[in-house]
Amino acid sequence: MLLNPAQQRHNLYRNLKSKIMVGLTVAATIVALIPLFLVLGYLLSKGAASISWDFFTKMPTPVGQGGGGMANAIIGTFELVGIATLIGVPIGVGAGIYLAENRGSQLAQAIRFAADVMMGIPSIVIGIFVYAIFVKPFYGFSTLSGSIALAIIMIPLVTRTAEEMILLVPHELREAALALGVPRWRTTTSVVVRTAISGIATGVILAVARVAGETAPLLFTAFGNRFWSTSLFQPISSLTVQVYTYAISPFADWQRQAWAGALVLTAIVLAMELGVRWVTRGTARVAR
Amino acid sequence: MVVAVAIDRATSSRKDGPHLAELADTVTEQVAATQTRVRRARGFGVRAIGDRVFNLTTLALALVILALLFGVTLDLVINAMPSIKTFGLHFLVSTDWDPTNDQYGALPFIYGTVVSSLLALLIAVPLALGVALCLSEMVPTWLSHKLGFLVELLAAIPSVVYGLWGIFIMGPWLRDHVDPLLAKYLGFLPFFQGPQISVSMLSAAVVLAIMVLPYISAVCTDVFRVVPQTQREAAYALGATKWEMVRMAVLPFGVSGVIGAVILGLGRALGETIAVAMVIGNRPEISASVFMPSSTLASVIANEFVEATSDLNLAALVELGLVLLVLGLILNVAARTLVYSSTQRRFSKGK
Numbered sequence: 001m002l003l004n005p006a007q008q009r010h011n012l013y014r015n016l017k018s019k020i021m022v023g024l025t026v027a028a029t030i031v032a033l034i035p036l037f038l039v040l041g042y043l044l045s046k047g048a049a050s051i052s053w054d055f056f057t058k059m060p061t062p063v064g065q066g067g068g069g070m071a072n073a074i075i076g077t078f079e080l081v082g083i084a085t086l087i088g089v090p091i092g093v094g095a096g097i098y099l100a101e102n103r104g105s106q107l108a109q110a111i112r113f114a115a116d117v118m119m120g121i122p123s124i125v126i127g128i129f130v131y132a133i134f135v136k137p138f139y140g141f142s143t144l145s146g147s148i149a150l151a152i153i154m155i156p157l158v159t160r161t162a163e164e165m166i167l168l169v170p171h172e173l174r175e176a177a178l179a180l181g182v183p184r185w186r187t188t189t190s191v192v193v194r195t196a197i198s199g200i201a202t203g204v205i206l207a208v209a210r211v212a213g214e215t216a217p218l219l220f221t222a223f224g225n226r227f228w229s230t231s232l233f234q235p236i237s238s239l240t241v242q243v244y245t246y247a248i249s250p251f252a253d254w255q256r257q258a259w260a261g262a263l264v265l266t267a268i269v270l271a272m273e274l275g276v277r278w279v280t281r282g283t284a285r286v287a288r
Numbered sequence: 289m290v291v292a293v294a295i296d297r298a299t300s301s302r303k304d305g306p307h308l309a310e311l312a313d314t315v316t317e318q319v320a321a322t323q324t325r326v327r328r329a330r331g332f333g334v335r336a337i338g339d340r341v342f343n344l345t346t347l348a349l350a351l352v353i354l355a356l357l358f359g360v361t362l363d364l365v366i367n368a369m370p371s372i373k374t375f376g377l378h379f380l381v382s383t384d385w386d387p388t389n390d391q392y393g394a395l396p397f398i399y400g401t402v403v404s405s406l407l408a409l410l411i412a413v414p415l416a417l418g419v420a421l422c423l424s425e426m427v428p429t430w431l432s433h434k435l436g437f438l439v440e441l442l443a444a445i446p447s448v449v450y451g452l453w454g455i456f457i458m459g460p461w462l463r464d465h466v467d468p469l470l471a472k473y474l475g476f477l478p479f480f481q482g483p484q485i486s487v488s489m490l491s492a493a494v495v496l497a498i499m500v501l502p503y504i505s506a507v508c509t510d511v512f513r514v515v516p517q518t519q520r521e522a523a524y525a526l527g528a529t530k531w532e533m534v535r536m537a538v539l540p541f542g543v544s545g546v547i548g549a550v551i552l553g554l555g556r557a558l559g560e561t562i563a564v565a566m567v568i569g570n571r572p573e574i575s576a577s578v579f580m581p582s583s584t585l586a587s588v589i590a591n592e593f594v595e596a597t598s599d600l601n602l603a604a605l606v607e608l609g610l611v612l613l614v615l616g617l618i619l620n621v622a623a624r625t626l627v628y629s630s631t632q633r634r635f636s637k638g639k
Contacts, residue, residue: 018529022426028418029435032505035498036442039453046456094349101346111350113624114357120552120620121360121613122559124586128593128609129360132367152356159353185342213446216561216586220593240448244562247452255456262449273444277437 040266047263050256055264060226060242063251070261072228073242077265079143079229080222080238081212084150089204092155093193096162096200101188103167112163115156126152127217135221141235146222150211157210161203165196202276209272213265215240239265361617364610371603379607385572385588387597392604394611396572400582401612404489404564405557407578408496413550416501420508425534436509443502451566454495459486459567462494467579478576487569490578495567496557504553507627511545512538548626555619559612561586585612 003011054069061068095111102108130149135141169192177187193200215238218224222236224245229236239261246258365372371379375392382393419439423432467484474480515538523533539546569581570591585608596602 014529014532018531021531021534025418025422025426028415029422029439032415032419032442032501033435033438036438036445038457039445039449042453042457043449091349091352094346095353098343098346098350101343108350111353113621114354116624117617117620118353118357120555120559120616120623122561122586122616124559124561124589125360125364125609125613125616128367128589128606129363131593132363132606133359155353155356159350184339186338188342209444213444213448215446215448216590219590223594240446240562243448243452244566247448247455248566258452262446262452265446266449269444269446270441273441 043259043263043266046256046259049259051260051263055257055260059228060237060257063249063254066253068257070237070239070242070257070264072225073237073239073261074264076143076222076225076229076237077212077239077268080146080150080218080236081208083143083147083232084154084211085204085208087147088151088154088207089158091151092158092204092207093162093200095155095159097166097188097193099159099163100166112160115159118156119160122216123153123214124216124219127220130217131220139233141221141223142233143222143229143236144232146218146236146238149217149221150214153211153214153217154207157207158200158204161207162196162200165199165203166192168199169195198280202280205272205276209269209276212272213240213269215244219244239268361613364606364613368603368607368610370600371607374600375604379604380611383574387592387601390598390600392601392607394585394608396574397583397585397588397608398611399574400489400568401558401584401586401615404492404496404568404582404584405554407489407493408500408557409550409554411493411497412501412504412553415497416504416508416549416553417546419501419505420512421534421538423505423509424512425530425538436506439502439505441502442498443506447499447560447563448566450495450499451563454491454563454567455487458494459488459491462486462488462491463579466490471579479578482575482577482579484579485569485581487567487581488579489568489582492564492568492582492584493578495563496560499560499563500553500556503556504549507549507552508542508546511542511549511627515541544626544629548623551619551623551626555616555623558619559586559616561590565590585609 052069054067056069056074057071058067058069059072060070095115099108099112099115126149130145130152134145134148139145173195174187174192177191178184182191218238218241222238222241224241225235225237243258243261243265246254246261249255371392375382379392379394380398381395382391383395384391384393385396386392419435423436423439427435463484463486467490470480471484519537519541520533523537526536528536564584565587568583568587570583570587571581572583572588575582589605589608589612593602593605596605
């Protein structure tokens with residue numbers, strides 16, 4: 001096909017424009033990833049400089065004394081997240097099963113929508129809610145109320161992932177079980193859910209990783225504690241709240257501890273995320 | 289066999305031969321009786337109870353979600369009542385936030401929330417669109433998955449870590465390197481005038497942009513990936529270049545999904561608490577300059593809730609939470625509706 005010079009110039013322009021736009025999208029991806037490496041880089045360099053064995057085994061020290069660690073906050077984070085998982089996962093998985101089993105019903109659609117909307121509720125609002133219904137009328141700041149707040153954040157995440165995972169189970173499996181005369185509920189629990197269990201577990205771990213990094217809902221539920229928390233009804237320290245308190249303090253040695261705490265926190269969260277994704281090779285995804 | 293028995297009975301009861309209607313009745317009766325016998329024999333009654341119990345249990349657990357959603361809303365309304373009664377709608381437009389005199393107005397925080405979130409979107413949306421197009425159209429699948437994973441890691445980093453990095457590294461860097469440039473070239477605008485402070489509206493916007501980018505780009509990538517391959521091939525067949533194909537086939541197809549993703553990102557930005565509370569400077573005043581500290585709904589709740597001096601103070605803070613919740617609910621309902629409609633293809637394929 002013969003083109004006149006004007007057309008050739010136009011084609012040249014079109015190709016050039018296309019190349020530039022492709023280049024821009026690639027540049028955008030690179031720019032978007034820069035903060036990731038900056039944050040991780042600073043965490044490693046600043047955090048590693050102030051981390052030590054004491055950090056994991058000692059209690060926080062008063063200002064100016066130096067040394068000390070976040071032993072209680074590390075244990076506290078595990079305790080809070082553990083109890084939240086115990087509360088949130090059964091509810092989330094049960095609700096997920098309901099949504100998957102009753103896919104078409106109006107009620108299921110309403111609940112699915114509610115779960116999606118709940119994922120978008122700011123976590124600090126959940127904190128206010130738990131403060132108003134548990135903290136103020138009952139025991140004051142406590143481990144239990146902190147865990148409840150985290151559980152409420154977990155529930156919709158677990159529900160939606162469980163639902164999606166159950167829907168991935170081939171229908172033939174269910175039909176085969178039903179044809180053998182297995183009752184419906186046994187089919188669901190021992191055939192369908194068991195087939196989807198690794199996917200559900202993945203979703204649970206990703207949800208756990210998500211809430212382990214939450215600070216806002218803990219500020220006025222678990223509150224924080226400079227000592228060991230010996231009961232579910234006492235305030236408890238967590239890595240996130242401790243890092244927050246230390247970071248906004250004016251004291252240099254507390255700020256150093258904040259970097260160490262942030263490093264440990266990020267390591268815990270990323271270990272869960274990376275572990276899950278490595279095991280499932282990129283197919284895993286938490287609902288958002 | 290059942291039918292044979294029935295016919296036999298029907299014929300034997302009437303000497304004048306089988307009557308059809310009666311025959312049909314008897315057959316139905318017999319079949320029903322047999323079915324009941326078979327059910328009993330196999331323990332269907334027990335099974336039905338098992339099914340019912342299981343269904344009701346899962347239903348109850350699912351209803352927890354609805355209950356929570358309504359509970360949160362109701363609870364905030366009730367606890368904000370003293371403030372709602374005292375200040376009425378004036379609460380939303382008053383700039384007076386003065387705990388010592390028990391005077392409360394939400395405007396500085398609403399302003400801070402909206403402006404920081406919109407600025408964050410201004411930075412994040414073009415980048416997120418670039419990332420999504422790059423991942424769905426430009427690079428091979430294996431690389432796309434690896435890059436997509438890295439972008440999603442941005443969402444995995446806890447917000448308190450972003451806040452820490454924002455206070456000590458990014459804020460001072462912005463103050464020393466970006467603020468002077470903005471002041472020099474755009475200083476004629478009121479937004480880029482005045483003292484340059486490291487904890488500022490700008491710092492908050494940049495941190496927020498980093499935090500919402502992975503959400504927006506992930507949804508956009510999903511939306512672009514469900515664009516039918518035939519659309520792309522049709523554009524290429526017309527002689528389109530790669531970019532023209534994107535303009536003609538991909539973007540128009542995904543537009544409502546992209547809008548949904550942006551609104552979803554806005555929802556995230558509005559509600560983000562800790563990172564913003566750490567870098568925005570927490571000053572309940574409205575100033576045009578983005579170099580100045582500001583305050584958001586979420587950040588003021590985080591800062592003052594535990595130290596609330598009076599019941600009215602607490603109620604006012606809860607009302608700020610209510611404003612946040614209502615904004616979040618509206619945005620989420622809108623966003624989910626848009627994203628649903630544009631990724632329907634994916635969901636129906638999954639069934």
